[in-house]
Amino acid sequence: MLRLLHVRDLVIVDEAEINFAPGFTVFSGETGAGKSILIDALSLVLGARGDTGLLRSGAERAEITAVFDTPDSLQAWLSERDFDPQDDLVLRRIIDAQGRSKAYVNGVPANLGMLRELGEHLVDIHGQHAHQGLLTAANQRRLLDQHAGLTESAQATAQAWQAWKQAMQALEAAQRNAATVEQERERLQWQIDELTALAPRPGEWEAVSNEQSRLAHGQALLEGATRTLALLEDESASALQILNTAIHQIQQVLRHDSQLQSVLDALESARISASEAVSDLNSYLDRLELDPEALARAEQRVGQLFDAARKFHVEPEALPELLEQLTQQLEATHAAADVDALQARVKAAEAAYHAAAGALGAGRRKAAQRLSKEVTAAMQELAMQGGAFQVVLSPCPAGPHGTETVEFHVAGHAGTPPRPLAKVASGGELARLSLALSVIASQAAQVPTLIFDEVDTGIGGAVAEVVGRLLRQLGERHQVLCVTHLPQVAARGSHHFEVRKSSAGGTTVSDIRPLEPRDRIEEVARMLGGMKITDTTRKHAKEMLLG
Template sequence: MLRHLTLRDFVIVDRLELEFAAGFGALTGETGAGKSILIDALALALGERGDAGVVRAGCDKAEIAATFDIAGLPVVTAWLDENGLDASEDLLLRRVVDANGRSRAWINGSPATVQQLREVGEWLVDIHGQHAHQSLLRADAQRQLLDSHGGLLDLGREVAAAWKTWRDAEQAWQAANDGVQALQREREQLEWQVGELAALAFTADEWETLEGEHRRLAHAASLIEGAQFALAVLADDDAACERQIDQVATRLADLAAYDPALADVAGVLASMQAELADAVSTLRRYADRVDLDPGRLADVEKRIEAILAQVRRHRVSPPELPALLAGWQQRLAELAAAADVDALRAASDAAQAAYRTLAQRLSAGRQQVAADMGERVSEIMRRLALSSGRFEIALPALDNPAVYGLEQVEFRIGGLAGNDARPLAKVASGGELSRISLAIQVLTSRSASVPTLIFDEVDVGIGGGVAEIVGRLLRELGGERQVLCVTHLAQVAAQADWQWQVSKTTRDGVTRSAIQPLDDAGRVGEIARMLGGVEVTGITLEHAREMLRAGAEQAR
């Protein structure tokens, strides 16, 4: 559950630290005081999109940090381990958005992505926005609610993947069937090109070897002449360096007996003799190996020309020829498979059968969940003064299979505008739609494993006894998990286990929002304000006390 929330320079909040308790908590205050800011901040910590607009005017950045107790959430601990993040009984999510709109995130002190915040947040908090009843009219939202409540989301993803596989196979078969002649022409052209290039048997390493060998063969005469000239100067001529250095070294060695200063020079010359002898030996071996070979030179030049002919034809460099051949061979394999129209048709039929098997499983699951969900939502609706209403989930079959299955999901209401069940949008008024939405949210929240539920003014459009029942429903939920509700109704707030008041002040032209935890006396005053408006009377205060007493008694 959510334990602690810290805000710094977020919208109109300068600094705020909140400690959360278990059970059902109400967040109340004057209209425009910023009750929903807390929800927005938490949503940002859970990976929602953020921009520079969340940074308080005149500040460099906004910062939000949320701490959760995850001792009873092994799935979160496992996710942290899988992502290489520190795992303990507490989980700290931190988000910073600067004045330029750039965003950074951390999980337990380690840098993280917004996507990671969003992933882990799905196991921590479920936020029901104040406009949830509007999205309830969308077919995709209705399908998502049904599948989520019935634990069918994973199967739905399998169906979507199978549908894509089927469509891809169907398109491949259709393309092959429509373009057999074009594919055949392309195949014949590629076969000729592959055969010609494969016959060349050229490898990427060969080009560098050929270039080196060609340089040697083309300049063999010069290499031989140069080696012989060097040998003559160094060793073979009468005045060769080797003999002269030997003579000088011998004489200086003899003279060193008279003057030791010549010993060092004699030693250097002796070293030179040894190195010169090695150089002469290497040159003799080289001269013996180098030979004029016009035949080999012609072969190498012919090979190079054959390679360059392919290079010019295909407009690539020599080292790129092997990769070009490999690409053509792969394309030939693809064309060979594509040309087998019967095999592609069989693959398409198999993919369709796999899709239908999964989709039929999904349909069966939806049928079962729809019946149960219809009964349970209808029961909650009756508690919300919609006793004549009957909630149903219809699953009309689609003319053509879709990525989400074989049927549409359609929420219907019977009894509100006649006996026949009709689509939700056509029979429910705004107030009724809000209550129906709340009934669905209460049911789906009970079935979810998320430990913290947040309701942001979902009680809009109701009042009186219905509002009290809404409060009771939320309090019942609070007995099972942590619930926070932003509300403007005293009847709802009076049912809460704990209550915070949001206020807004303006000083020196700067507007700030603050949240104050309320004690018993504070709650009486706030409930009275919600009941009586600007002027709170003794009667209103007594009414507030009675509402709080009644709420406490019902909780026992």
């Protein structure tokens, strides 16, 4: 759930920090006091787009921080993206005066897409104009799927549709481009044949180049090694003889001064190294031989590899990799031109789509009956006695959203047949239906926190009491936050915050404070009677809070 929200320099909020509790929390206040700024702040910290118009006048930047309990469903998500999973999930959003935006998750930089993904697991916001969305078929379909827990099934159907569509496009392309594919296959085949005959091996270019260089300079290598050996050992003034003489001389005087021991050690090390060099040179000369035939073979291979590399516009060492790439491309052209295989793929994709769409449709039919029954029952309590609600599913051609359309029908009174919602519902009826749908759909919601932003607009009296009771009941299963102007709803809250605005130095500032029981009576009385609060309204307010 949401535990804390800290807002600084947002619209008319100078600085506010709100601690939240479980259950049903209400926010009230005069019009224009900034109640909905809280919803705007939460939307921003959950990835909504923002601009400089949201900054408080004169501020350099706006900053919002929200602290949530980390749901189990997000532990893996956080770990996969290197966000340290903790008991507290801290989201932070900054928007500066230049329009730049920064976001953080548990102190680690993030992007807005990540915040939006997190928001889907944390909060569900029902805005004050949500009822307008009920008029579109897409939103009606989405609401039914969400209520029924069919979101993943709907996504699977859309993915299966896309796979079927791509398979059909591949088949059509193969049939349309058969001649072009054949030409491409012939070109690849002769390139592969030529490289296969050459048979370049990984690492061969470096090895054969080194071998050719060694053979080409065989005489120079022989002469150089022989002369070096003579200098070390064979000549009268060879290095070894000089070192032996030097060692003998030092040994003669070492007994007179032990400091010469380091010199003797160095000379001994040099003699050992020289002796090892003599041994290595003798072995090298035993193996070294001049081989004109081997040189000719190496030079021929170097030429073959170099000519092929120039022909195919690659470096000689890349020839083995090129052969592998061309082979894979040829295999791909065979697959692309295999009409029988592509037809089988289309058939399999079609079957997979209809299986996914069939499962989605079955779930929708079951959910449509349940939702129709629940909303019809809610209508009776929301001053729409005798009214009825129906979720109508109609067959349609296969598409990304399944094989049926979803349309909400309503009958506002007994004896009238249900008709499409967009054609018959008045503004007030639409607002009440939207609220009923929001509450009923939210009962099955997986997110811990539900927010209702003045969704009770356009209702009052006994209906408002029902709305307050419904939201209080919803607060037993979720954390519910509600911005309201109705005393009947505010009185049902387990917790109550008042939002006030004041002016200081020509600047309007919004202030948010939790209400104690006595203050709460005053606020509900204000909501009942306006600016003039009497003992009667206070008594009525107290009764509502106790009821």
